[in-house]
Amino acid sequence: MSDARKIFFHIARRLYLFTNTKLGKYTGRDHSTVVIALQRCEDYLDTDPIFREQYVKALMATIKNLKQSGYHNYKHTYKE
Secondary structure, three states: OOHHHHHHHHHHHHHHOOOHHHHHHHHOOOHHHHHHHHHHHHHHHHHOHHHHHHHHHHHHHHHHHHHHOOOOOOOOOOOO
């Protein structure tokens, strides 16, 4: 599974509070795939400095884009 997908799932859960099922449907994956990706992301954040650096860059870029779009409180920013 790609690092980008792991990071996407983790940030989507963290900032947008999407469910695993919703993330799975959005990406054409099963919710169990999302669960495994989230677990691996947590493991990599604890053990892999290169992965952590990529994650932090993606997280900071996401937060910056949200703030520029007027979302200063980015929990629940998605619209259904």
